[in-house]
Amino acid sequence: xxxxxxxxxxxxxxxxxxxxxxxxxxxxxxxxxxxxxxxxxxxxxxxxxxxxxxxxxxxxxxxxxxxxxxxxxxxxxxxxxxxxxxxxxxxxxxxxxxxxxxxxxxxxxx
Numbered sequence: 001x002x003x004x005x006x007x008x009x010x011x012x013x014x015x016x017x018x019x020x021x022x023x024x025x026x027x028x029x030x031x032x033x034x035x036x037x038x039x040x041x042x043x044x045x046x047x048x049x050x051x052x053x054x055x056x057x058x059x060x061x062x063x064x065x066x067x068x069x070x071x072x073x074x075x076x077x078x079x080x081x082x083x084x085x086x087x088x089x090x091x092x093x094x095x096x097x098x099x100x101x102x103x104x105x106x107x108x109x110x
Contacts, residue, residue: 002091010086010097013079014104020072021108027064034058076108 038054083101086092 002089002095006082006086006089006092007095007097009082010079010092010095010101013075013082014097014101016075017072017079017104017108020068020075021104024065024068024072027061027068031058031061031065034061072108076105080105 034054034057038051038058041051041054079101083098083105086098092098
């Protein structure tokens with residue numbers, strides 16, 4: 001029987017890695033969209049305040065990317081360590097939680 005604590009930790013750490021990986025992608029997409037919006041406003045000759053507000057949105061999103069990436073790297077290391085430690089336990093290594101954790105590590109490492 002697999003250790004329930006180990007499976008719980010795998011599930012939690014896997015969820016954290018998946019969430020942070022998704023957040024990083026969302027922030028990158030937001031920066032791209034906001035930059036396009038700034039360019040569109042500038043091309044349309046929009047009011048300076050509107051352009052500055054759009055530029056602030058870009059700057060805020062850009063600031064979140066390194067923070068999220070750092071959190072993701074830390075969470076990824078923790079999950080990799082846990083996966084490596086539990087690889088020897090056949091009951092855990094055969095579980096769905098373990099397979100999900102391995103898949104999350106592979107996805108976030110790319």
